[in-house]
Amino acid sequence: MRIIIMGPPGSGKGTEAALLIKHYNIPHISTGNIFRELYKDRTTVGKIAKEYIDRGELVPDDITNEIVRHRLTHADAKKGFLFDGYPRNIEQAKAFDALLVKLGWKLDAVINIKAPDELIVDRISGRRVCESCGAVYHIHNKKPLIEGICDLDGGTLIQRVDDMEETVQRRLRVYNESTAPVIGYYEKTGSIIHIDGTKSIAETDSAIMKALGETN
Ligand code: AP5
Numbered sequence: 001m002r003i004i005i006m007g008p009p010g011s012g013k014g015t016e017a018a019l020l021i022k023h024y025n026i027p028h029i030s031t032g033n034i035f036r037e038l039y040k041d042r043t044t045v046g047k048i049a050k051e052y053i054d055r056g057e058l059v060p061d062d063i064t065n066e067i068v069r070h071r072l073t074h075a076d077a078k079k080g081f082l083f084d085g086y087p088r089n090i091e092q093a094k095a096f097d098a099l100l101v102k103l104g105w106k107l108d109a110v111i112n113i114k115a116p117d118e119l120i121v122d123r124i125s126g127r128r129v130c131e132s133c134g135a136v137y138h139i140h141n142k143k144p145l146i147e148g149i150c151d152l153d154g155g156t157l158i159q160r161v162d163d164m165e166e167t168v169q170r171r172l173r174v175y176n177e178s179t180a181p182v183i184g185y186y187e188k189t190g191s192i193i194h195i196d197g198t199k200s201i202a203e204t205d206s207a208i209m210k211a212l213g214e215t216n
Contacts, residue, residue, distance in 0.1 A: 004109075008115060012201070013030075029083050035053060061089070112183055113195050126140055126141070127163060
């Protein structure tokens with residue numbers, strides 16, 4: 001299965017990705033997570049990416065497309081993948097199409113999670129992520145068993161630097177200007193599934209599974 005999951009920041013892409021990768025046994029390829037890992041490892045690319053991320057801007061396309069090209073050379077990508085947060089503008093979508101043609105692969109589904117700005121601000125302000133494994137929680141909607149501690153590996157739960165309100169507003173502007181047009185791109189070139197992201201996590205899980213033709 002080869003899937004892209006799209007949607008504004010904080011709409012629930014990472015949360016739903018966790019369900020889908022388990023169901024299909026495919027790797028979760030989040031460009032945001034890759035950049036954060038590269039920064040944690042103190043790489044030059046990671047340091048460059050962090051400057052853009054902290055400002056709420058997109059990392060340049062040449063860096064991002066190369067990261068994706070390289071990631072798809074890993075053996076696990078042969079069994080399929082779920083892209084989360086890529087492509088994020090029309091240029092990236094075209095570069096990704098060209099790469100898939102070269103690899104002889106086709107996308108099976110593009111999932112677009114829709115959510116209004118006020119909901120996004122609430123979700124992002126309550127989000128906590130595991131410092132070591134990146135697992136995603138929410139102070140009200142998805143609480144860990146022990147406050148401040150990751151259920152999966154015992155890591156400390158923190159707030160992302162780019163989750164501060166001013167940066168979130170910029171991320172939303174960038175989304176509307178650069179990423180929203182990608183929805184139209186996939187509406188023209190393939191099948192896109194629109195999902196109402198305002199429902200609970202469980203209801204959103206079911207809606208996605210139903211839209212993909214899976215019984216859940
Ligand atoms: P990235 O890490 O991709 O962030 P994002 O797209 O802004 O998305 P988020 O991770 O903020 O949110 P999400 O939709 O995954 O929501 P989540 O599931 O966590 O990118 C970060 C930065 O990296 C970018 O700004 C850019 O600088 C750079 N970057 C990344 N990719 C790039 C690219 N391709 N090109 C250039 N630059 C790139 O959910 C949010 C919260 O809500 C959580 O607390 C969750 O528990 C809760 N929640 C989720 N669903 C529900 C629900 N249904 N009901 C109630 N609560 C819910």
